[in-house]
Amino acid sequence: MNEKAIVLDEQAIRRALTRIAHEIIERNKGIDNCVLVGIKTRGIFIANRLAERIQHIEGKSIEVGELDITLYRDDLTTKSADGEPFVKGSDIPVDINNKKVIVVDDVLYTGRTVRAAMDALIDIGRPSQIQLAVLVDRGHRELPIRADYVGKNVPTSLNEKITVHLTEVDQQDKVSIFE
Numbered sequence: 630m631n632e633k634a635i636v637l638d639e640q641a642i643r644r645a646l647t648r649i650a651h652e653i654i655e656r657n658k659g660i661d662n663c664v665l666v667g668i669k670t671r672g673i674f675i676a677n678r679l680a681e682r683i684q685h686i687e688g689k690s691i692e693v694g695e696l697d698i699t700l701y702r703d704d705l706t707t708k709s710a711d712g713e714p715f716v717k718g719s720d721i722p723v724d725i726n727n728k729k730v731i732v733v734d735d736v737l738y739t740g741r742t743v744r745a746a747m748d749a750l751i752d753i754g755r756p757s758q759i760q761l762a763v764l765v766d767r768g769h770r771e772l773p774i775r776a777d778y779v780g781k782n783v784p785t786s787l788n789e790k791i792t793v794h795l796t797e798v799d800q801q802d803k804v805s806i807f808e
């Protein structure tokens with residue numbers, strides 16, 4: 630696959646996350662009773678960055694939990710009967726009962742990862758609300774799921790792929806579209 634375009638550079642990612650942090654605070658009238666839950670690798674780093682910005686803006690800390698979701702649809706050795714993603718592990722340091730849980734991921738595509746995340750959350754408690762924040766929404770949903778906070782909507786064709794690079798793991802901040 631070839632890199633077709635850079636859709637967000639370092640500065641654009643920074644601005645998008647700052648905007649989302651403000652939107653989270655505005656929508657929830659502050660961050661009392663809110664918890665961020667990042668999905669596996671890059672969603673966790675994005676959730677941590679949002680938490681830093683929220684702390685900076687509100688002067689209050691927001692807790693960050695983690696979910697590790699495996700998309701094993703293509704992994705024949707571990708494929709389950711229904712072939713859906715599953716939650717491998719979680720580290721959610723707070724009681725999510727009656728909390729507003731904001732799920733955070735880098736890319737929203739079919740929605741199956743988020744569906745698995747919501748199942749896992751509902752298994753461990755009863756959030757008062759679940760919201761969703763993503764850096765990129767590339768469309769092509771297979772489930773009735775939408776994001777409440779979107780860094781950038783990137784219309785894609787099915788043969789394209791969005792890659793998100795973050796300095797914490799990839800030594801640079803960049804979102805690209807590959808075809």
Ligand SMILES: O=P(O)(O)OC[C@H]1O[C@H](OP(=O)(O)OP(=O)(O)O)[C@H](O)[C@@H]1O
Nearest residue numbers: 700734735736737738739740741742743
């Ligand atoms: O809406 P969906 O169709 O579920 O796709 C979105 C998920 O796909 C990506 O993870 P991927 O499995 O590519 O792993 P990665 O994060 O390690 O790249 C991305 O990080 C999202 O979690």
Ligand SMILES: O=c1cc[nH]c(=O)[nH]1
Nearest residue numbers: 736738789790791792
């Ligand atoms: O294009 C895509 C689709 C799913 N997950 C990604 O990270 N990119």
